[in-house]
Amino acid sequence: MRVESTINAVRQRLCAGNIVAFTGAGISAESHVPTFRGTDGLWRNYSPESLATAEAFLSDPRLVWEWYDWLRGLIHAAEPNPGHLALAEIQKRSPERFTLITQNIDGLHQRAASRDVVKLHGDIWRLRCITCGREGRNDQVHMKHLPPLCRCGGTLRPAIVWFGEMLPEDEWIRAVKAAQSAKIFLVIGTSALVYPAAGLVRIAHESGSQVVIVNPDPTPADELARWLLRGTAGDILPRLI
Ligand code: OAD
Numbered sequence: 001m002r003v004e005s006t007i008n009a010v011r012q013r014l015c016a017g018n019i020v021a022f023t024g025a026g027i028s029a030e031s032h033v034p035t036f037r038g039t040d041g042l043w044r045n046y047s048p049e050s051l052a053t054a055e056a057f058l059s060d061p062r063l064v065w066e067w068y069d070w071l072r073g074l075i076h077a078a079e080p081n082p083g084h085l086a087l088a089e090i091q092k093r094s095p096e097r098f099t100l101i102t103q104n105i106d107g108l109h110q111r112a113a114s115r116d117v118v119k120l121h122g123d124i125w126r127l128r129c130i131t132c133g134r135e136g137r138n139d140q141v142h143m144k145h146l147p148p149l150c151r152c153g154g155t156l157r158p159a160i161v162w163f164g165e166m167l168p169e170d171e172w173i174r175a176v177k178a179a180q181s182a183k184i185f186l187v188i189g190t191s192a193l194v195y196p197a198a199g200l201v202r203i204a205h206e207s208g209s210q211v212v213i214v215n216p217d218p219t220p221a222d223e224l225a226r227w228l229l230r231g232t233a234g235d236i237l238p239r240l241i
Contacts (some may be wrong), residue, residue, distance in 0.1 A: 001235075003020075008027060008179045010193065011241075014090065017182075017184065019094065020178045020182040022102075023102045023190045024191065024192075025190055026215060027104070028123060029189065032190075033106055034074075038039045042071075048163055049163070062147055069142050072124055072143075075106045077123065080112035082238045086240065090241060093241075105121050107124070118175050120167050122159045124160060124167060128216045129150035134234075167196060172196070180204070181207070182209040183210065184209065188233050189215060214233055
């Protein structure tokens with residue numbers, strides 16, 4: 001009953017002012033894409049230092065690619081879930097008032113028909129040459145050659161943000177502007193531990209947004225929340241429409 005009344009309160013506020021949804025790996029959990037830090041999280045079984053840094057890639061590109069090729073296979077087999085679909089529906093109803101910012105690299109928001117997604121951590125379906133910088137889409141599952149090579153002969157890497165790397169500047173600027181002008185800032189399925197992305201919650205809060213957290217577990221961002229919705233994205237988000 002308490003969750004229901006919070007859902008009603010948030011739903012009413014979605015009608016007034018700009019809405020920002022800020023998502024993390026938890027929104028894809030119900031699509032069977034593992035999160036990073038949960039009980040079965042990817043970083044519980046694999047070390048980020050050996051797979052998600054530029055240093056690791058330069059020292060063993062094939063090993064790093066084997067892991068990302070496996071992850072691409074998992075994501076390819078996944079389908080958007082009701083949480084992704086609900087966000088696409090909210091955007092469809094109020095396109096000019098809605099911004100979706102994601103830390104996810106899986107592309108499931110786009111497959112659920114979300115548009116103009118701000119991708120803070122890049123996209124696992126795009127590859128970038130470490131020699132000439134050329135970037136393009138690649139949907140191959142599984143890849144024929146590891147590591148894949150560019151036309152120039154250079155090695156291609158996933159166009160994602162690894163630990164120690166900068167976020168894409170234009171995406172970050174869009175994200176900060178959206179956070180500053182949000183009336184409602186929905187924080188969905190993120191542990192809110194990875195900066196600078198997690199800093200958007202404070203930026204939104206200090207700019208006067210009402211922060212709503214959708215997560216079955218506590219996070220450090222909870223202290224900034226006006227509304228806490230303890231539950232899964234696939235359950236809660238469709239009820240906000
Ligand atoms: P985490 O794995 O750190 O956190 C996932 C969050 O989702 C946790 O707080 C869970 O409680 C929550 N969660 C789990 N199932 C859920 C569900 N069904 N509905 C809603 N929430 C659920 O993932 P992120 O916060 O996204 O970086 O991690 C941030 C970044 O760290 C990622 O973008 C990734 C990683 O290293 C890159 O890929 C560059």
